[in-house]
Amino acid sequence: MLRELKLLSEPSLKSPLKVTLCLTARCNLDCRHCYADCNRVDAPPELCASEWQAFIDEAMHAGVISFFIEGGEPLLRPDCFELLRLMCPRALTRVRTNGTLVTAALAHELKAVGVGGVYVDFMGARPQTHDALAGVEGTHQLAREAVAHLLAVGLPVTPLIVLNRANADEMSDFLTMARALGVKEVGILRLYPIGRARRRWRELALSLDEQMQVIRSLRPPPGLRYMHSWHPQNGNCCWQMAAVDPYGTSIGCAYLRELVNYGNVREVPFLETWEHPLYRTLRQGKVAETCPTCAAGEGTDGGCRATAFTFHRRWDAPDPFDEPLNAGVDLRELPQWMLESDQRATPAAGT
Numbered sequence: 328m329l330r331e332l333k334l335l336s337e338p339s340l341k342s343p344l345k346v347t348l349c350l351t352a353r354c355n356l357d358c359r360h361c362y363a364d365c366n367r368v369d370a371p372p373e374l375c376a377s378e379w380q381a382f383i384d385e386a387m388h389a390g391v392i393s394f395f396i397e398g399g400e401p402l403l404r405p406d407c408f409e410l411l412r413l414m415c416p417r418a419l420t421r422v423r424t425n426g427t428l429v430t431a432a433l434a435h436e437l438k439a440v441g442v443g444g445v446y447v448d449f450m451g452a453r454p455q456t457h458d459a460l461a462g463v464e465g466t467h468q469l470a471r472e473a474v475a476h477l478l479a480v481g482l483p484v485t486p487l488i489v490l491n492r493a494n495a496d497e498m499s500d501f502l503t504m505a506r507a508l509g510v511k512e513v514g515i516l517r518l519y520p521i522g523r524a525r526r527r528w529r530e531l532a533l534s535l536d537e538q539m540q541v542i543r544s545l546r547p548p549p550g551l552r553y554m555h556s557w558h559p560q561n562g563n564c565c566w567q568m569a570a571v572d573p574y575g576t577s578i579g580c581a582y583l584r585e586l587v588n589y590g591n592v593r594e595v596p597f598l599e600t601w602e603h604p605l606y607r608t609l610r611q612g613k614v615a616e617t618c619p620t621c622a623a624g625e626g627t628d629g630g631c632r633a634t635a636f637t638f639h640r641r642w643d644a645p646d647p648f649d650e651p652l653n654a655g656v657d658l659r660e661l662p663q664w665m666l667e668s669d670q671r672a673t674p675a676a677g678t
């Protein structure tokens with residue numbers, strides 16, 4: 328079915344099914360790789376509660392069935408529960424958090440408001456690795472306690488970890504730790520060159536061979552599923568995605584936050600940004616190259632558009648994190664244009 332939809336010359340959907348709300352770019356941690364570049368002193372004002380409410384209402388009216396809430400640390404916003412109360416009864420709503428604010432009482436509140444699941448970020452399996460990457464001591468322990476509190480109230484919990492040079496030898500321990508905590512699913516995610524990860528790319532990035540070695544070596548303990556973001560699980564999912572950053576910019580996906588600007592929901596209705604020509608192009612899913620196993624596994628071709636564009640500066644390029652399509656790209660080296668300060672300002676990215 329997806330394959331048939333993708334072959335249409337028009338985007339498949341008239342409105343999005345899933346939306347990510349990047350509620351804030353504030354955080355109580357200071358991660359070395361933070362994609363949201365949290366706590367920038369020069370950040371513009373974030374959307375207030377009434378602006379988010381208006382956006383949520385428009386999204387619901389347009390038929391959105393699932394919200395994904397992230398930050399920064401979304402639980403830092405005093406109006407976080409006010410917004411969750413709007414979303415939870417009407418759509419599957421999941422929250423991503425660093426876990427540091429999740430007490431037993433807050434876990435109960437999340438359950439009571441109707442959250443459908445919680446993703447908790449780990450930076451490493453070992454406390455010293457996690458705390459060093461997060462920039463705050465004791466936060467590995469708090470993330471572990473958060474998982475326990477959330478499981479205790481019956482919420483599905485998925486610990487997440489971003490594979491990078493500092494934690495690459497801890498992935499197996501991460502699976503063991505997660506299972507011991509009682510979860511049934513974890514996610515191992517690739518490192519994206521955005522925010523502080525872009526600026527620290529040489530320190531954090533691994534070659535594709537190094538990444539695949541880690542992924543192939545994993546043997547999850549019985550009872551634990553793990554998802555990851557490499558071939559053949561790295562589908563081109565732009566066709567269904569929408570996201571809005573803390574400042575109201577419609578960005579399609581949180582991983583595209585520094586590459587596109589489809590308009591601002593403060594100034595235009597969200598559905599107007601949905602019709603931006605580049606957004607329409609990405610939702611058509613046309614790529615110059617793909618591989619049969621990718622198409623067979625996902626029904627969408629060519630892998631992630633964010634990393635395809637980053638390394639090739641073409642939206643229809645192959646995703647170099649996809650082994651069959653890598654074609655010799657060294658993922659440890661970012662192209663020069665990515666090292667510049669504002670990729671969104673470049674004509675190639677914005678049109």
Ligand code: SF4
Nearest residue numbers: 354356358361399425
């Ligand atoms: S916990 Fe997440 S949002 Fe906070 S600084 Fe770390 S990466 Fe950024």
Ligand code: SF4
Nearest residue numbers: 564565580631632633
């Ligand atoms: S940028 Fe990548 S992760 Fe985001 S929606 Fe597109 S393909 Fe999916």
